Amino acid sequence: MTVFSEDIEVQLAAGMDMEDITGKLESLVTASKIKNGILSATITGSTGSLTTIEHEPGVIEDLRGAIKRMTPPDIEYEHEKAWHDGNGHSHVQAAIIGPSICMQIRGGKMLHGTWQQLVAINHDNRSRRRKIAVTIIGEQ
Amino acid sequence: MTVFSEDIEVQLAAGMDMEDITGKLESLVTASKIKNGILSATITGSTGSLTTIEHEPGVIEDLRGAIKRMTPPDIEYEHEKAWHDGNGHSHVQAAIIGPSICMQIRGGKMLHGTWQQLVAINHDNRSRRRKIAVTIIGEQ
Amino acid sequence: MTVFSEDIEVQLAAGMDMEDITGKLESLVTASKIKNGILSATITGSTGSLTTIEHEPGVIEDLRGAIKRMTPPDIEYEHEKAWHDGNGHSHVQAAIIGPSICMQIRGGKMLHGTWQQLVAINHDNRSRRRKIAVTIIGEQ
Numbered sequence: 001m002t003v004f005s006e007d008i009e010v011q012l013a014a015g016m017d018m019e020d021i022t023g024k025l026e027s028l029v030t031a032s033k034i035k036n037g038i039l040s041a042t043i044t045g046s047t048g049s050l051t052t053i054e055h056e057p058g059v060i061e062d063l064r065g066a067i068k069r070m071t072p073p074d075i076e077y078e079h080e081k082a083w084h085d086g087n088g089h090s091h092v093q094a095a096i097i098g099p100s101i102c103m104q105i106r107g108g109k110m111l112h113g114t115w116q117q118l119v120a121i122n123h124d125n126r127s128r129r130r131k132i133a134v135t136i137i138g139e140q
Numbered sequence: 141m142t143v144f145s146e147d148i149e150v151q152l153a154a155g156m157d158m159e160d161i162t163g164k165l166e167s168l169v170t171a172s173k174i175k176n177g178i179l180s181a182t183i184t185g186s187t188g189s190l191t192t193i194e195h196e197p198g199v200i201e202d203l204r205g206a207i208k209r210m211t212p213p214d215i216e217y218e219h220e221k222a223w224h225d226g227n228g229h230s231h232v233q234a235a236i237i238g239p240s241i242c243m244q245i246r247g248g249k250m251l252h253g254t255w256q257q258l259v260a261i262n263h264d265n266r267s268r269r270r271k272i273a274v275t276i277i278g279e280q
Numbered sequence: 281m282t283v284f285s286e287d288i289e290v291q292l293a294a295g296m297d298m299e300d301i302t303g304k305l306e307s308l309v310t311a312s313k314i315k316n317g318i319l320s321a322t323i324t325g326s327t328g329s330l331t332t333i334e335h336e337p338g339v340i341e342d343l344r345g346a347i348k349r350m351t352p353p354d355i356e357y358e359h360e361k362a363w364h365d366g367n368g369h370s371h372v373q374a375a376i377i378g379p380s381i382c383m384q385i386r387g388g389k390m391l392h393g394t395w396q397q398l399v400a401i402n403h404d405n406r407s408r409r410r411k412i413a414v415t416i417i418g419e420q
Contacts, residue, residue, distance in 0.1 A: 001281045003281070003316050003419050036143050037275060038178075038180045038277065040318045040320075041382075041384075042383055042384050042391065044391050044392055046334040046393050046395040046396035048393075051235045051236075052186065052234075052239045053186060053231060053235040054186040054219075054231050056219070056222070056223075057218070058218035058220070058228065062218050062219050062228050062229075062231065063232050065232075066232045066236065070210060070346055070349065071346045077342045078338035078339070078341040078342050078345075079334075079339045079342050082336070083338065091333060091334050091339045091343075094333075095332065095339075096343075096346065096377065097235075098377075098381070099332045101239070101240050102180040102181075102242055103182050103240065104145065104274070111182065111273045112184055113188075115185075116184065116185060116186035117186075134384070135316075135317060135318045135418075137277060138275075138277070141281045176285055178318075178320045178417060191375045191376075191378055192379045193326060193374075193375040194326045194371050198362050199359045199371045199372065199375075202357045202358050202368050202369075202371065203375050203376075205372075206350055206376065207376075210350060237378075238378060241378070241380050242322060242380040242381075242382055244413035246413070251322065251324050253324045256324065256325060256326035256379070
């Protein structure tokens with residue numbers, strides 16, 4: 001049994017920018033030489049999140065729309081009254097989507113649907129370099 | 141330390157159909173002979189999701205209602221303009237709920253609350269046979 | 281490779297009370313002596329959830345606001361018609377946020393952002409003692 005750890009980093013713009021990190025994660029699975037096990041990933045930062053989605057421009061825009069309906073940037077946030085940094089909605093969005101994801105490894109490949117990509121999302125109101133900590137555990 | 145991998149499959153109707161997969165996962169835990177460890181599960185497919193809920197008809201209907209308020213099927217979706225497959229809302233719903241879940245194994249049992257069942261959800265606008273990849277890692 | 285299992289418990293008030301459990305989880309990582317691996321945590325109970333957030337009073341209130349917009353306590357819930365326990369919204373909220381989280385361990389420390397705390401949330405309409413099952417797997 002082996003533990004393989006590595007970080008990946010993505011540079012994301014303000015707003016609700018996101019990047020498809022599927023290829024970077026697949027490269028880590030290959031580097032780990034693990035054939036059978038799990039991949040666990042966590043975005044470290046309170047205004048970032050991880051999920052899966054079909055990474056095409058339409059759906060990305062639709063997800064942005066839904067999250068903005070849930071947490072509109074232009075209503076009053078308690079966070080602002082103390083911190084005045086304009087990102088109360090960013091914190092709430094990230095907490096709802098969640099920071100971590102688990103994927104399964106079989107035959108040295110990370111299983112996912114044909115149209116299902118892993119994405120890192122920056123909810124902050126400024127551009128951020130985001131770190132995603134990845135651990136792969138299993139049998140080589 | 142042992143790694144046990146297996147898929148489960150569920151046949152789900154269109155809309156927001158869901159199935160209680162607790163029993164199927166418990167059977168895998170028993171088959172794995174793992175007494176102490178974790179169970180990691182991921183639904184492979186961009187319009188499916190996994191979560192826990194009290195699997196009774198009222199709460200199921202209430203979850204459907206909340207998710208429809210978040211992502212109404214009858215508003216305009218950017219995804220439709222390019223793809224015309226009517227499931228823009230399905231992709232968004234699945235990304236918000238999320239594709240993966242982790243449970244803890246103790247004494248050969250998967251811990252969960254009395255009223256807390258694990259469910260696979262099909263958000264797509266057509267019936268789908270959904271695959272859930274499961275890995276159990278721990279000590280036998 | 282080692283598996284370390286332990287529960288933590290938190291006493292939470294009704295409504296959407298939450299507690300920062302980061303310190304308790306860090307104590308478990310230290311106790312496990314695991315230097316490199318994953319921490320998997322699941323709240324056992326259908327009206328509880330786990331996520332990460334900046335645990336400051338403003339953001340906490342803002343998350344409560346967003347979740348109440350998604351699942352208002354004062355609309356009609358199907359769950360109530362059968363069960364009359366007033367917590368239909370609690371079940372739905374917990375299913376959307378989700379019961380489990382995974383964190384990465386490096387050099388004996390659990391990685392998280394400076395302002396990113398792990399929180400256990402009680403969505404129920406009465407106070408609850410909540411159990412969170414934790415498994416840490418990795419190399420000592």
